[in-house]
Amino acid sequence: MFETVATTTGLIIGFFCGLLPLGLGIKYQQIKPGIIGFVACLLSGFACGMWGGVPMIILSTSVVVSYIYVNRQDPFTSRQSLDEVDFEESTQEYIVRQMASLGRTIRAMSRGLLRNKGGFIGFLGIMFFVVMTVFGPLVIEYEGDIQMDRRQPGATTLLQPPSWEYPLGLDWWGRDIVSHIVYGGQNLIITSIQAGVMSTLIAVTLGSLAALLGGLVDQLISALSNFILTIPQFPLLLVLASILEFDNSFMLAVLLAVLSWPALMRAVRAQVLSLKERDYVEAAITLDLGLYHIIMREIFPNMISYIAINFIFAVRAAMYAIVGLVLLGMSPLTEPDWGIMIWNSRTQGAFYSAKGITWALAPIVAIALFQLSLILFTRSLEEIFNPRLRKGL
Amino acid sequence: MSQQPLVELHGVYRSFEKERVRIPVLQDIHLNVYPNEVLCLVGESGCGKTTTGKIIASLLDASEGEVLYNGRRMAEYDRKERSLIRRQMQLVHQDPFASLNPAHTIGQILGYPLKRHKMVNGRAELRRRIWELLTLVDLTPPGDIVNKFPHQLSGGQRQRVSIARALTVNPKLIVADEAVSMVDVSIRIGILKMLHNLRDMFNLAIVFITHDLALAKYFAWEGRIAVMYLGRIVEIGRTQDIIANPAHPYTRALLSAVPEADPNLTRKKQPIPLRSDEIPRLTAIPPGCAFHPRCPFYQPGVCDVSVPRLAQAPGYAQDTACIPLTTGEQLVPYGT
Numbered sequence: 260m261f262e263t264v265a266t267t268t269g270l271i272i273g274f275f276c277g278l279l280p281l282g283l284g285i286k287y288q289q290i291k292p293g294i295i296g297f298v299a300c301l302l303s304g305f306a307c308g309m310w311g312g313v314p315m316i317i318l319s320t321s322v323v324v325s326y327i328y329v330n331r332q333d334p335f336t337s338r339q340s341l342d343e344v345d346f347e348e349s350t351q352e353y354i355v356r357q358m359a360s361l362g363r364t365i366r367a368m369s370r371g372l373l374r375n376k377g378g379f380i381g382f383l384g385i386m387f388f389v390v391m392t393v394f395g396p397l398v399i400e401y402e403g404d405i406q407m408d409r410r411q412p413g414a415t416t417l418l419q420p421p422s423w424e425y426p427l428g429l430d431w432w433g434r435d436i437v438s439h440i441v442y443g444g445q446n447l448i449i450t451s452i453q454a455g456v457m458s459t460l461i462a463v464t465l466g467s468l469a470a471l472l473g474g475l476v477d478q479l480i481s482a483l484s485n486f487i488l489t490i491p492q493f494p495l496l497l498v499l500a501s502i503l504e505f506d507n508s509f510m511l512a513v514l515l516a517v518l519s520w521p522a523l524m525r526a527v528r529a530q531v532l533s534l535k536e537r538d539y540v541e542a543a544i545t546l547d548l549g550l551y552h553i554i555m556r557e558i559f560p561n562m563i564s565y566i567a568i569n570f571i572f573a574v575r576a577a578m579y580a581i582v583g584l585v586l587l588g589m590s591p592l593t594e595p596d597w598g599i600m601i602w603n604s605r606t607q608g609a610f611y612s613a614k615g616i617t618w619a620l621a622p623i624v625a626i627a628l629f630q631l632s633l634i635l636f637t638r639s640l641e642e643i644f645n646p647r648l649r650k651g652l
Numbered sequence: 653m654s655q656q657p658l659v660e661l662h663g664v665y666r667s668f669e670k671e672r673v674r675i676p677v678l679q680d681i682h683l684n685v686y687p688n689e690v691l692c693l694v695g696e697s698g699c700g701k702t703t704t705g706k707i708i709a710s711l712l713d714a715s716e717g718e719v720l721y722n723g724r725r726m727a728e729y730d731r732k733e734r735s736l737i738r739r740q741m742q743l744v745h746q747d748p749f750a751s752l753n754p755a756h757t758i759g760q761i762l763g764y765p766l767k768r769h770k771m772v773n774g775r776a777e778l779r780r781r782i783w784e785l786l787t788l789v790d791l792t793p794p795g796d797i798v799n800k801f802p803h804q805l806s807g808g809q810r811q812r813v814s815i816a817r818a819l820t821v822n823p824k825l826i827v828a829d830e831a832v833s834m835v836d837v838s839i840r841i842g843i844l845k846m847l848h849n850l851r852d853m854f855n856l857a858i859v860f861i862t863h864d865l866a867l868a869k870y871f872a873w874e875g876r877i878a879v880m881y882l883g884r885i886v887e888i889g890r891t892q893d894i895i896a897n898p899a900h901p902y903t904r905a906l907l908s909a910v911p912e913a914d915p916n917l918t919r920k921k922q923p924i925p926l927r928s929d930e931i932p933r934l935t936a937i938p939p940g941c942a943f944h945p946r947c948p949f950y951q952p953g954v955c956d957v958s959v960p961r962l963a964q965a966p967g968y969a970q971d972t973a974c975i976p977l978t979t980g981e982q983l984v985p986y987g988t
Contacts, residue, residue, distance in 0.1 A: 340793075341780075341783055341784060341787055341794075344780075344783065344795075346776040346777070346779045346780045346783075347776045348775065348776065353775060537750060538745040538747060538750040538751040539750070539751055539752055539753040541711060541743065541745070542743065542745065542751055542814070542817065542818075543764075544711065545709055545710075545711060545738060545739075545741065545742055545743050546739065546742070546764075546765045546768075546817070546820070546821055547735045547738050547739050547768075547769070547821075548764055548765060548768050549768065552764065552768065556753075556756070556764065557753055560753070560755035560756075561753070561754065561755055
C-alpha cells in the first residue's frame with residue numbers, strides 16, 4: 260500500500276479519476292458534490308495510486324448520481340398505478356439506479372459520522388495521523404544517522420530541547436524528533452490494524468459458528484476461549500515473543516490475534532444467540548431462504564456496528580501490546596517506530612534530564628492521542644451503521 | 653368436510669424443558685386444518701395457542717404424536733418437497749416491530765424470497781411483482797413504500813408488509829399469530845377485512861390465533877373456533893354453533909365476559925363467576941379435567957378423576973371435552 264505513496268503518477272491518476280464526478284456535477288448542476296468528489300479522488304489517488312483512485316471514482320460518482328437521480332422519473336418512487344408503470348429498464352438505467360442507491364447510503368453514513376461531535380473529533384484525529392504518516396514524508400526528510408555537526412559549543416551531548424529550528428528538539432544522536440514522529444507511526448499502526456483484522460475475523464467466524472451450530476462445537480470453542488482467557492495475556496505474550504524471536508512485524512500481528520480473539524468471540528456468540536431468535540429470522544426459515552441468507556443478510560447486518568466497534572478496540576489493545584513488547588525489548592527493533600523512541604529515550608536516560616523531556620514525551624503523546632481518537636471514533640460507528648438512525652433519505 | 657386436510661395433528665404432545673423441569677405445553681391435540689377455511693384458536697395466554705400455530709407452520713416438531721402435512725409426515729418428503737411444503741405454511745407474527753429486519757428496505761424484504769425461489773424472471777418482473785404485492789395489502793402508492801426501511805412505517809403498515817412477505821411464496825395456509833393485537837384498534841378491522849379478501853382471492857386457509865373471543869367471533873363467523881385451555885382443546889366446532897350455544901363451562905364463562913356493543917344487552921348478560929381467578933401453572937396441571945378447580949359446575953368425584961375427551965355432547969353441534977356434558981347430564985352449579 261505504501262509503495263505507491265504520494266507520487267506524481269498517483270496525483271495524475273487522482274486527477275483523471277476526479278474528472279468524472281466533476282464533469283457529471285457540472286453537467287447536471289450539482290457543482291458542490293462534483294467538486295467534493297473531485298477532491299476526494301485527487302487525494303485518494305495521490306495517497307494510494309490506482310488502489311485509491313479507482314474505488315473512489317465509483318464512490319464519489321455514486322454520490323453525485325444520487326443527487327442528480329432525485330429529480331428523474333423512477334418507477335420505483337412514482338405515484339402511478341400498476342398499469343401505468345413501465346417496469347422494463349435497460350442495463351444502463353439499472354446501473355444508474357444502483358449507483359444512486361449506493362450514493363444515498365454513503366450520504367447517510369457520512370451524515371451519521373457528522374452527527375456525533377465526539378465521534379467526528381475522533382475521526383479527524385485518525386485522519387490527522389493517516390495524513391501525517393502518508394503525506395508527511397513528502398515534506399520532512401527522515402534522519403536515521405547520527406548528526407555530529409549539530410553539537411552545540413560546550414555541550415556534552417547532542418541532546419537538545421525544543422528550538423525554532425527543531426520544534427521537538429533533537430535526540431541523543433542529534434536527529435530531529437519531528438521526523439521520527441512522522442515516520443514512526445506507519446509500522447505501528449499497520450501492525451495493530453493487521454492484528455485487529457485477524458483477531459476480529461477469528462472471533463466473528465468462531466463466535467457465529469458456536470452460536471449457530473451449538474452443541475459440541477459450541478462447547479469446544481467456548482472451552483478453548485475460556486482456557487485462553489484464564490492465561491495472563493501479557494506475560495504469555497512476553498514468553499512467546501522471546502521464544503519465537505520475530506524478525507517481522509506480521510508474525511507479531513498473527514501472535515497478537517491468536518491471543519486476543521476470545522473476549523470478542525464471546526461477545527459475538529452472545530449477539531448471534533440473541534439475533535437468531537428474532538421473529539424475522541423465524542420468518543426467513545418459513546420462507547426457506549437458506550442458512551447462508553440467514554447469516555449474511557438477516558444476522559450479520561444487525562451486528563456490523565457492534566463488530567466495527569470491537570475491531571477498533573482490538574486495534575487499540577494490539578497497539579498497547581506492541582508498544583509494551585518494544586519497551587521490554589521483545590520485538591523487532593527497526594527504526595523508525597514510536598515504541599522504539601520510548602525505548603531509546605529510556606535507555607539513554609532522557610527521562611532524567613530536562614533537555615530530553617520532549618524526546619520521551621513526544622511518542623507517548625502521539626500514541627495516547629491516536630488511541631483517544633480511536634476511542635472517540637467508536638461513538639460514531641453506531642450512528643454510521645445503524646439504518647434506524649438514518650433519517651430523511 | 654371430505655377434503656384432504658392441509659395439516660393434521662393427531663394426538664400431539666409438546667413439552668419444553670426449562671432448568672431440567674419438563675413443562676407440558678400441549679397435550680393430546682387433535683386438529684385438522686382444511687383448505688380455504690378460517691380456524692380460530694382462542695385461549696388465555698400460556699394455553700399453547702402459539703405453540704400449536706408453530707407446529708402447524710412446521711417451525712416446531714411435536715414431542716409425541718403425528719403431524720401430517722398434505723396427508724404425509726414431514727420426514728416422508730424428500731428435501732425439495734419439504735421446502736415446498738414448508739413454504740405452503742406461512743406465519744405472520746404478533747409484533748410487527750420485530751418481524752421485519754431493520755437493515756433491509758421493504759423492496760428487499762419482499763424481493764429476497766421471490767428471487768430465492770425463482771418466482772419471477774428478470775428484474776422488471778421482480779419489481780412488478782413487488783408492486784403487485786404491496787397493492788394487494790393496500791399499501792398504496794407502492795412507489796412510496798418500496799425504498800423505505802421498516803422503522804419508517806407505522807405498526808399497521810408493517811403488519812401489512814409482513815402479510816405481503818408471507819404471500820410472496822404463494823402459500824396455502826397462513827398462521828396469523830395474534831396478528832392484530834399489537835396494531836391500533838382503528839386499523840384492526842381494515843387488516844382483518846384484507847385478510848378475508850386475500851383468503852378468497854388465493855384460496856388460503858387462515859389459522860387465526862387470538863385471546864379475544866369477540867375478535868374470533870367477528871373474524872371466523874364462517875369458519876371454526878377451537879377453544880384451548882392449559883394445553884388442551886376444550887371445545888371445537890363451527891363458530892356460529894359455539895357462539896349461539898356454548899357447551900364447555902370455560903367457553904360459557906369467556907362468552908359471558910365479552911362485552912356487547914349494546915349497553916342494554918351487556919347489562920342483561922348474566923356473568924358466570926368462576927370459582928377461582930388463578931390459572932394453574934403448567935408444571936402443576938390439576939388431575940382430571942384441568943379446568944375443574946375453577947369450574948362453576950364442578951362435580952366432585954367425576955371431573956377430578958379422569959381426563960375428558962373431545963366428543964359431541966347431546967344437544968350440541970360442536971365437540972366438547974366435558975365429562976358431565978358428554979355423558980348427557982345437566983350442568984349443576986357447584987355447591988347446590
